[in-house]
Amino acid sequence: MKSVVTTVVTAADAAGRFPSQNDLEAVQGNIQRAAARLEAAEKLASGLDRVTREAGDACFNKYAYLKQPGEAGDSQVKIDKCYRDLGHYLRLINYCLIVGGTGPLDEWGIAGAREVYRTLGLPTNAYIEALTYTRDRACAPRDMSAQALNEFKSYLDYAINALS
């Protein structure tokens, strides 16, 4: 799992040396920024279901045709799966905030997503709309502090860019 610490250790191991002062400084930099992202992770975890619900509603409001017969959301089962997937993306963003890197999104969310969506005939636009709504809806200080919000939004943007 890619993070600052594992990157530093992998590099040191490849060179066969002990962690150098550079490595320790890199980890220290990561730790200094950790408070904000842990706060964002905590707030997101506590409101995950509500955030998912709002994001999914926004997506079906914009693309109402998705609920018509033959489309991706033409039965309640399929609609539920759409909300479930959005929950997965937000959960992976929670993990990214914990790790302090894009490793969880890369390994569990983005790798292979394009192929799967194409095979299943799912529109990625709908996911982008939902995540964009979440990004624009979140605000400081109502939801979390400004710095935490910045961290949260940067991972949302990362997911949006990967899907588009």
Added chain:
Amino acid sequence: MLDAFSRTVVSADAKTAPVGGSELATLRSYVRDGNKRLDAVNAITSNAYCIVSDAVTGMICENTGLIQAGGNCYPTRRMAACLRDGEIVLRYISYALLAGDASVLDDRCLNGLKETYIALGVPTQSAARAVAIMKSAATALIGQTNSPASGGSKYRKMETTAGDCSALVSEAGAYFDRVIGAIS
């Protein structure tokens, strides 16, 4: 390879649950004690040569048969291999301490180490003893409990702010014990 943060994430993913609440408390303590941890890693890396050479010397002093003809530290080529292995083990322990997780130590150092030693005829009992001496030295340096009486001419105190390092001392000790458990 995992660190303290990604370990939490992997176990949360197995339950498809977000990370929140109580799990965050342990991560917050990693962040709060981040500087102590870096000092602890520094205490090991700065004294690596001393820790390793002292451990191998101690191991031989307790069992002088090792450097007599037929012993496993005879001739110097084999003792050099022993010193090298001591440094490698200490290096992976320093990685594990930095990451706050033993996975790098397990995956890249301990996996198959016992089998390798048995195949090469290395006495694992002696190797475990050397690691135990490294544990004493490293934990004394991290916790600043070393004294001129036990350190002798090699006595050194790290120039760090005094504080409570007991959690890090026991964490580092656990990584050494993990090595001992894996090879004996």
